Amino acid sequence: MKKLNLPLSEQEILSLQSGDGVLLSGVIYTARDAAHKRILEDLDAGRTLPFPLTGSVIYYVGPTPAKPGEAIGSAGPTSSYRMDRQAMVLLELGARISIGKGDRSPEFKEKLKECRGLYLAAIGGAGALISQSIKSCELIAYPDLGPEAVHRLVVEDFPVIVAYDAWGGDIFESGRSRYRKG
Amino acid sequence: MREIDLNIITENVREMILEAACELEAGILEKLKEAVKSEESPLGKSVLRNIESNAELASKKRIPMCQDTGMVVVFLEIGSEVIFRGDLEEAVNEGVRRAYTEGYLRKSVVRHPLERLNTRDNTPAIIHTRIVSGDSIKISLAPKGAGSENVSFVKILPPGEGEEGIKKTVVEAVLKAGGKPCPPIIVGVGIGGNLEKAALLAKEALLRDIDDEAEHPLDRKLERELLEEINKTGIGPMGFGGTVTALTVKVNSYPCHIASLPVAVNFQCHAARHRQRII
Secondary structure, X not given: OEEEEOOOOHHHHHHOOOOOEEEEEEEEEEOOHHHHHHHHHHHHHOOOOOOOOOOOEEEOOOOOOOOOOOOOOOOOOOEOHHHHHHHHHHHHOOXXXXXXXXXXXXXXXXXXXXXXXEEEEOOOOOHHHHHOOEEEEEEEEOXXXXXXXXXEEEEEEEEEEEXXXXXXXXXXXXXXXHHOOO | OXXXXXXXXXXXXXXXXXXXXXXOOHHHHHHHHHHHHHOOOHHHHHHHHHHHHHHHHHHHHOOOOOOOOOEEEEEEEEEOOEEOOOOHHHHHHXXXXXXXXXXXXXOOXXXXXXXXXXXXXXXXXXXXXXXXXXXXEEEEEEEEOHHHHOOOEEEEEOHHHHHHHHHHHHHHHHHHHOOOOOOOEXXXXXXXXXXXXXXXHHHHHHOOXXXXXXXXXXXXXXXXXXXHHHOOOOOOHXXXXXXXXXXXEEEEEXXXXXXXXXEEEEEEOOOOOOEEEEO
């Protein structure tokens, strides 16, 4: 696994290939369905966004509440395809890296390639394991959304697989065709 | 007649949810260990090993294995000689409320599908009741995440499509779902009944013991053949490519109308959280 510090440099973004395993360290922001809706509403209304989009990494997650003394609860990825429409807008505004699970729409994939972004996959259903790499979690916006609120996470060696790279590479497609039988 | 105190129901529901959230059933863990051996893709193998470590860590540190601690589905088989004083459904919901608030589980239920305001205690549960003979109550409980539920469906085929039609429908659904339902999956298939019965059959199929096989020889044959075909799709663990896409397939059937062949597919992710108790 390659270890990388956030934010990623242009060269790092462009050099990663679908299927690469990466351990990320640095700051990432959480946002899923309801938060994406709010972010787009804020954009439309000209309000300040919870975090700067340029250079950001957005993690699609709604963690379980932290137990006393813990930074966060279970914190694995949610399915990314539900955020595709909004993510395409955010990509154009400079949010080039997202983390989630599962394949996404062809339109998103095309837009990602056009913007030279990365879609990283974390292991779905491994929320306990993933939580161990999250060192701090701070609520920064939309507290009324509960588990869907936006949090700023500091992560250390957060494990992901490059699902879609900046050049159109797709692990779901290549992996499936490699192991398909009959 | 036997009176069962509703507090006992509440307490059992609470305990079962907390156990299910953090402890993967031994049978499923066993299947995952077998999968690590048989998976041909190195990346797939590593994903499966991580899923295994996740289960061990969740159990040891009492962290939910998956952050989507689900909406709770409860099947109650109530003996006709049992009496309750009070509201049985409320007793179940109270158990849900306590487990999710005291147990640091995620509240994932919204009050209205369009309004989407979180109920903040994960209630209500989806409760199915059936009256059976006897003086006990069987509680089957399955907190179910949305990743696998979102790709599930019911389709009513013309009877002429038969076994081949069912297989085609299921395999196409698995292909379309790809990595979304968190493979390796457990596939629950309901055939027969009608619209709602087929969906229930598929859900009940997921509650069966991981190692059992269907009683009816035709259902059993379907289970074996579907598992083989699903594992030939190449989807693999998390959809990254591989030879273990499903851990098992369960088919439940029921009589149906001469003009229809309902088929429902209910996907279950590898974090299959089920508990059963008889009181």
